[in-house]
Amino acid sequence: MSGRIAILAEPRVTHCGDQGLLLEAEGDLALPTQERIWALNDRVLEWPGVLDTQPGMNSLLVLLDPDESDLVESADKLLRAWKECRSATRRGQLLEIGVVYGGEGGLDLPDVARYHGLAIEDVVKLHSDAEYTIFAPGTGPGFGYLFGLNRRLFIPRRNVPVMRKVGGVVSMAGAQAMLGVPRKPSGADVSPTGWHVIGRAPDAPMPFDVARDPMSIVSLGDRIRFRVERIER
Amino acid sequence: MIEIRQTSPLNTVQDLGRFGYRRYGIGTAGAMDGLALAAGNRALGNAQNAAGVEFQLFPATICFQRDAAIALTGADCAATLDDKAIPPWWVLPVREGQTLKLSAPMRGARTYLCVAGGIDVPEVLGSRSTQMRDAFGGLSGRYLSAGDVLSAGPHAAFRFRDSFGFGIEPPESALTPNLHDWAGENEVVLRVILASEAPQFDDASLKAFKTASWTITAQSNRMGYRLAGPTLRRPDPTEMRSQAIVQGVVQVPPSGQPIVQLADGNSAGGYPKIAYILQSDLWRLAQSTPGRTLRFSVVSLDDASRARQQVSQYLNELARFSSHCRMQVGR
Incomplete structure (x- = not known):
């Protein structure tokens, strides 16, 4: 586990097979870069032959209809558009979420503290002092990938995924943080994860419901602060 | 109307997938073997993207409560209609009261049941595919279960030239297998x-x-x-x-x-x-x-583009042949 995080000196566009393109931004993971990604996303959605787009952490996936767009030309166009794209500040709503750190809901908190040579209280303080921004959609509808993790808490993903209880999971991996959706009545109790689970948000709202208007209560650019409910050991 | 009399879990309504909602982190879903679904739809004169039923766990029993035209594509699941064998990749008329039985395939994994007009479930976020993770789309966002009734959407009426229906060529024989220096016969x-x-x-x-x-x-x-x-x-x-x-x-x-x-x-x-x-x-x-x-x-990307052309040529030829086997009525 080296814990180093890949950084590109120059932006690049690579092919996702024959289905689309992935633009990866240059430099450290940063908010102004992500604001440019969001701006680029809005612009690319207008292009003919674009089936769908999805921002990642300082990256953008563009799915193309290969019958309507030339993949090689589109790659050049995407890179040019990125270079021209300016950052537009987007300051979304702020959500405050109570977290029970450690205990059964945050099994990995002691290990995270040990990995960094910090006291458990210090990990909790560093985690809850930060303000996080919803950078990109996650593995499914929810609160997305969060940016804002204190550098001192960066930690590599696990080599082998572990089973952890689902429902308001507060976790971290690499330079990223995450807040999981509440457990669904019909859903599984546990799920595999390579992330480190340090706590649980018992009262996190359900962020997405297809039957609700609006479907999602959060948007890219919204901010989250974690409030310490208590630390369990 | 198509009644599911008996089914194992994991069988769902799917079309060719959901696009345009990735900003919420919503993936594509859709038929695993999209080519089999597309072929069944084209054979019936449906839009390529019409919804069908994906069977991946067997056995299953389906009872038709109305006359309909169906296509069975994908894995050969030794289907029978009122106990008479139906060949794989077959398009045929079914009558009210007839029963279709599907058994576990000897080869292959997934069988598709397409119906003229497509399976008529509501479109959710631009698609009829079942999104299991978030429980929406398809039939109430869930696996099919015994007692479920699906209906077919509207379509132009047609008759089969041959009352037994007709067979369509599976992609396995229409598309040349890929080559690999080390591959064994069954790989x-x-x-x-x-x-x-x-x-x-x-x-x-x-x-x-x-x-x-x-x-x-x-x-x-x-x-x-x-x-x-x-x-x-x-x-x-x-x-x-x-x-x-x-x-x-x-x-x-x-x-x-x-x-x-x-x-x-x-x-x-x-x-x-x-x-x-x-x-x-x-x-x-x-x-x-x-x-x-x-x-x-x-x-290479060029190879990928040739592969796509072969697939669309296959589907176009299949659609042309199939349109010969059907006759428009009431026009």
């Missing part, structure tokens, strides 16, 4: 385009990826297939940022054993990617069951 060859992290793997691993035989493990389903084979090593394990990912991506987690993300897979993730399976070949994987072995053949 599936999948064409891939290398991914951006491929150069980060050591030479031995890259070579192993291209030459070795990969076994589909039991941990393989609509979310993804886990493969077993030589360990693929990435000497400098830099942490990746999480990125959006697509169906058919071959990721390599630190265990060194590849994972292929499929229809119900994650829409984002942070494992390094070694390759992407051509969309035109995903049906071959969808029809491969655990225990079967695969080889990967690295091709």
Whole structure:
């Protein structure tokens, strides 16, 4: 586990097979870069032959209809558009979420503290002092990938995924943080994860419901602060 | 009206997938073997993207409460209609009260039931595909169960020239198999385009990826297939940022054993990617069951474009032939 995080000196566009393109931004993971990604996303959605787009952490996936767009030309166009794209500040709503750190809901908190040579209280303080921004959609509808993790808490993903209880999971991996959706009545109790689970948000709202208007209560650019409910050991 | 009399879990209503909602992290879902679904639809004169039923766990019994025209494509599941055998890849009329039975396929994994007019479930976020993860789309966002009744959408009336119906050519015989120097007779060859992290793997691993035989493990389903084979090593394990990912991506987690993300897979993730399976070949994987072995053949973007042309030519020829076997009525 080296814990180093890949950084590109120059932006690049690579092919996702024959289905689309992935633009990866240059430099450290940063908010102004992500604001440019969001701006680029809005612009690319207008292009003919674009089936769908999805921002990642300082990256953008563009799915193309290969019958309507030339993949090689589109790659050049995407890179040019990125270079021209300016950052537009987007300051979304702020959500405050109570977290029970450690205990059964945050099994990995002691290990995270040990990995960094910090006291458990210090990990909790560093985690809850930060303000996080919803950078990109996650593995499914929810609160997305969060940016804002204190550098001192960066930690590599696990080599082998572990089973952890689902429902308001507060976790971290690499330079990223995450807040999981509440457990669904019909859903599984546990799920595999390579992330480190340090706590649980018992009262996190359900962020997405297809039957609700609006479907999602959060948007890219919204901010989250974690409030310490208590630390369990 | 189509009544599901008996079914195992895991069978769902699917079309060719949901696009345009990735900003919420909503993946594509859709038929695992989209080519079989598209072929069944084209044979019936439906839109290619009409919804059908994907069967992946058997047996299943379906009772038709109205006359209808259906197509059975995908895996050969020894189907019978009122106890009379129906060949695979067959398009036929069914009468009110007739019973269709599907058994576990000897070969292949998924069978598609298409009906003239398409399965009429509400479109949710632009698609009729069942999104299991978030429980929407398809029939109430869930697996089919005994007692469910599905209806067919409206369509132009037609008769079959031959009351037995007609057969259509499966892609397995219409599309030339992929070549691989090392592949055995029963191995599936999948064409891939290398991914951006491929150069980060050591030479031995890259070579192993291209030459070795990969076994589909039991941990393989609509979310993804886990493969077993030589360990693929990435000497400098830099942490990746999480990125959006697509169906058919071959990721390599630190265990060194590849994972292929499929229809119900994650829409984002942070494992390094070694390759992407051509969309035109995903049906071959969808029809491969655990225990079967695969080889990967690295091709170019031009090869991918030729592969797509072959698939669309196949579907167009199938549609032209099928339109001959049907006669419009009441016009």
